[in-house]
Structures are given as structure tokens and as C-alpha cells.
Amino acid sequence: MSKQTKALAQLKKSSKLVNRAFHKNGPKSYKRGQGALLKVLHKHEGAMTSRELVDVLSFDRAELKAVVKKAVRNGYVEMSDVEQPRTYKVTLTQLGEEIAEKRCAKHAEVAGNLLADFSDEEIEQLNALTEKLILAAKAQGAHGKRRSVKAGCKCKCCD
Template sequence: MSQEARNLPDQFRHCSNLMRRMYHQSGPMNTRHGQGKLMHYLLALDGATQKDLAKEMRMYPASLADVVRQAECNGFVTVAPNADDSRSTGVFLTDEGRAIAEKRAAANDRVAEEIFADFTDEERMQLEGLLAKLSDSLEKKATQEDDEDRRCNHRSRRSRRYDGHRKCGGRRMRKNDQFVSRG
């Protein structure tokens, strides 16, 4: 492996950290713990169900429910029944939440322009293509490894469950023998 190839992941991580820092320093700081991301998605999907938002945002539904609850307490969103289906509820931006989300979006656009100001249009297109190729490759590998891990964990859980019922060399213990101290 060449020195350049060895440094490539480090350079990528360093650039990612610097970009995150620039975005963090630029936007309004009155949102925390995923609320900004929630409001960003609600700008386009206002009134979406929590299930749809969780899928779109790639979050666990329970985690999203916590974020929605916090944003609702802060007055950024409201949860109300959908007009289409009375059994489901939608998440809607409040006026205050919409104003903050639009400020954040404008700040993010400004920072993106600052970050890529030194690139020509051709260089931006090349970088977009390379990052898309990298994303596709990583997603394929991540989903393959997730499936393999799930299968391995499932087998081990099943074997642990089976072993828990079989004690003393494979024969089932009587109830009276289960709680004997080994003193």
C-alpha cells in the first residue's frame, strides 16, 4: 500500500471533520439532538408521519419519537391527526420552527458555497461523481456485512436460548435442583 493510499482515509476524515465544524459554527444554535435534521426534512415533507420520517431520515422510530417530543416541547413542531387518515398523525412545523429551519437552510447553503468556492464547475462534477461511487460501494459493503452479522447473531442467540434450557450435560434439571447453592 502506498503512502498516498494510506493517507487517503485520514485526509477524508480530516476534511469531513472540518466541514462539520464549519456547518456547526454557521447555523443558529437553538436546536439540539437531531431537531435541526428533523426540521430540515419537514421543510420538504411537512405533515409526514413519524414512520415515513424515520425511513427518510434513516433513524430508528423510537429515536425519532424522542426527537419529535423534544422539538414539540420547544415549540418547533406540532403533532396532529392527518386530514387524509384519522388513524395516523402527522408532524407539522410551527411558524417558529419553519423560520429556524429556513435560517439553517440558508446558512448551510452559504457554508457550502464557501467550502467549494475554490473548485471549478468541472472539479465539482468530478468530486460529485467520485463521492457517489464511494457511497454506492460503501452502502453495498455495509448492507452485506449487516446481513452476515444478523445471521451470526441470530444463530448465537438461538443457541444461547437452547443451552439455557439444557443444563447438566443435556438432560433437563428438575425444578428442585435448579436453585441449589454450589457452596
């Protein structure tokens, strides 16, 4: 195994373990995508357009619409029309704001626990290295948008 392959394997393994730690210790009862939607809206003063959300969340428009509709049904957000065609504004409700604040606080707590043994310098190095890796992946054509997985598909690309 080459150094590069081993480094990426370690990164993938650490990414999976970090995700599991957030899932195990993080906020519960969020349907797919709604937690991310609430977090992004909370960071952007409670309101964004659908076009802005597509860019930030790396969802396609149909996927975003489905997540927003679920969040509306749950009372977390409200939708309103804007002047641009095929665009709508998504705004946090009071309930959505409360849940987003709890989620962000729990997220910060878990992140603090995971990186407790790292110095500030090591965290800065980690941020710089991961940003460099992200840019390299994007240069190779990885864009971060999810692809639909065909039901029952067992090919390697859909795993």
C-alpha cells in the same frame, strides 16, 4: 499506507473539518436531531409521516420519537395521528418554518464559502465520487442508522 487507506483518511479528515466549519459558522441552539428534522420537513413541504422521516433521517423509530417530542415541546412541529398503525404525521409550525428557513439559508452560505475555490466541474466530480463511495459503503453493509452507545463503553466500535 496504501493509496486507498490514505484517500479514506483524507476524506475522513475533510469530513470532520467540514462538520466543524458548519458547527462554528452555522445556525446555533439546535438540540441533537431537531435541526435535521426541521430541514427535512422544510424540504418536503412542511409535513411527513414518521415512517418517511425514519427512512430519510436514518434514525430508528425510538430516536425519531424522542427528537419529535423535543421539537413539539419547543413549538417547532406538531404531531397528528394517521390511519396507519404505529405511524404519526409531523408538521412544521410557523415558528419551525421560520427557523428551518434561517437554517437552510445559513447552511447554503457556509457551503458556498467552503466550496468557493471549486469550479462547477470540480463540484460535479466531488458529488459523483462521494455518491460512488456511499454506494460502495452501503454494499458493504453500512446503512447509516445510528447505533446506541452504551454508557461508559470504551470499545473501538462505539467511538
